[in-house]
Amino acid sequence: MGNFACVFHGESARFHHANKSTNERDQGQVARLGLIINPVAGLGGAMARKGSDEADIGARAAAEGRVSQAPMRAARALSAFRESCDAEVLAGPVLPDTGTVTPVGPDVLQGTAEDTKACVRAMAGQVDLILFAGGDGTARDICAANDTGIPILGIPSGVKMHSGVFARSPERAGRMTAAFLSDTRQRTEMVEILDLDEAARRAGRLSARLYTVARTPLDLAGARQNPKAGNTDPVGEMDAALAAYVAGMREDTLYVLGPGATMKALKDRLGGGSLLGVDVAEGGLVTGTDLDERALMARVAGRRVRIVLTVVGGQGFVLGRGNQQISPAVLRAAGMPPIDVICGAEKLAGLNPQELTIDTGDVALDGTLAGYWPVITGPGRRQVMRVVA
């Protein structure tokens, strides 16, 4: 599994460059869509396998007479897409139940993640967006093969969907896709791709990793058409929030900076740091990147510490998913330091239920940390969110 294979354009220090981008399409160029359907997505859910990553999941499902919902959900998305867009659709490794598509990918399927990756490679340079029916595992596989950084959007069809790339329904995914392809500017934002370790989860232990980030269409539908709304600028708000945060940083404090696209933009303001790792900064500069639990323990010892995090993925996790390096032991070694969370108000509004979640693996600690956290949403702005274990 290639963890860092997604290419993203330009690593500018400015948030609006680092996190959001616009791909101006030439007027004459015809838009094309890639459609990836993972034939084993979602199978493991009904089989109580906590996911469908096991290599033999297809065979197990066949033995049980189970059929994946992914082709059917892809057909629903395609139908909604076709209502307003007649662009060519390249589809593989299996085809949707209904709808006209051009098949791509291997002639003979292996029944593994290789099929998905082969399709993604075949789509390179051919499509404007990859719409996929699957879950977190499928998103990871796509990113691993997506060397040209094609934006991706998920049709929710998997067991695990912690990543930020999933639309709320197949129909919504289809409509967002149509809107994206017909937009000459094709605006995107970066979101995190998370995945749980299924073997650990089956053993009763939750362990999610932040694998990479991917570009996904920026959903502006609400903002663009609201007649009474002013010109809200979530990108500018976040950029200014980060600038204000940096301006308020104390010389004597060691800052432990979590992973994620927003945190990367903060680290870029401090001389640059890692996208997926936990870094530390002091005196206005990142002085340690991609540190593991032991390295963090050593760095926080005896220091005045603040932890800075963002909401990772699409499910409201702030601690314990994708940033396990900041472990209960690290928090205790740092003397239970204050935790600042930075996250845009739009992203918070999209959470259902309206709360954030922590899961450090230490139930007692989670209980202590739960409560109301003021999340930094803009310059001079905080929104209080209930944090639950």
Next chain:
Amino acid sequence: MTAPIKDYLKRSNGYRAAKWSEPVVMEMTGSGRRGVVFEDAPAPDLPGKAARKTAPALPEITEHDALRHYLHLSQMTLGMMGISLFGTCTMKYNPRIGERASLDHLKGLHPLQEAETLQGVLEMYDKFSDFLCEVSGMDQFVFQAGGGADAAYTHACVTRAYHASRGELQQRDQIITTIQTHPCSPATANTAGFEVITLSLEENGYPSLEQLKSVVGPRTAALMVNNPDDMGIYNPDIKEWVRIVHEAGGLCFYDHANFNGVMTRLRARELGFDACMYMLHKTFGAPKGGGGPAVGAYGCAEHLVPFLPGPVVVKQGDGYALDTDRPQSIGRVREFMGNAPQVLKAYAWARAMGAEGLREAADISVLANNYMDKRLGEVKGVSRSNPGIDVPRMEMTRHSVEQVAQDTGCSIFDISMRMTDFGIDALWLSHEPFLVAEPFTPEAGELWSKEDIDYWIDVLEHVIGEAYSDPEIVKTAPHNAPIHQLTSALDEPGVWATTWRAYARKHLKSMAAE
């Protein structure tokens, strides 16, 4: 209430908005066409450089051309002529007599006149202040703020001055609000230099006391909230909220944007608030819309009066004077005495209504909304915000067509545009951020009759039916309005021009080149 119309939906099948092939007035020009010319009109005596050397590029048209042109344009106005249940805006009829009164009594006056010669206006300001003090329990009202947001800003500035006078401004740098309070409260608090702490909604439809307590402390400067909120839910803990904030040393401001359903039923001061705001152009019957003149009447209790923007109208002997000697005042938030014509219209409306009238209007608006709420609950695909909460809603309720959008692909925008084909003004959706997907928020107030409300719901039901049977007709709407859907986004600078010069530069040149 408006008049009943029988079989409205059936009759409206033939509805067509006026659609004239009206050119831009600049295109109508014809050499030598003109209106009346006064031969002996004096040439203006302008200082050298102020006089232009060439004539302005104005169209040459007859008086009749001009009248006909603008009449046609007025007939193609989008909205404000059909049934408008534009929530959070409390759409009301603005009696013509108010218009007449402000013309007759104010057109000959100038705000720079000596106060001795403005006694009528000052008396009106004083009496209206008394009236609103009675309504709110406050001790003084001022009418300078040019709208609700301006009044919120006034409060943010008063908060700053109040804490500065006590030497606590450095310490008290946070203002607390809720996610469902109008965005102008956090915005103006930020503008005045405070950090904003926004509380999130919880299961009851409002933030819990525990959440409030988690952020109240020595840094708290003020609480700025509305109640009920736009979802129509009244926070019954509000007295306790005020007590908690007061105990920590903060001020409490009641944004009365949603006052219509509680007029005469509660007083902000009795709930403990230090200050409040009414929108005269919404709740109090003065015209609104189009960003025109508005008034945010700001009232406060005695301990904040010294900080009010001035000058303040005061009684002096048998008459009235403008008190300008106010050393602790925040200064001005607007020039002169604010929008006096709007104050006069609102005063006329309020006096005509009286206490009884206000109470009746409040009750009707709550009754009308609950009637709507019940009927909307029976419409396929329509759901209510906070569906699990069964407390009665006040004068408006937020609903959602998320189910319709899921099933048919027709969004609330599509449905709203299709409804205009039946003489319904475009819907009000929601303030941002959208906590409810595909939202709409109707507010009937006391104006609209049961027949109008029924017609509005009938049209919604009809359009949702179309969404399920023929979604194309909904998605391509409006069909009967003066203009149809825009063909490109409004943020395409190459396409859109908002002035004739820009239009000529962007389009006429290229047309000439072809």
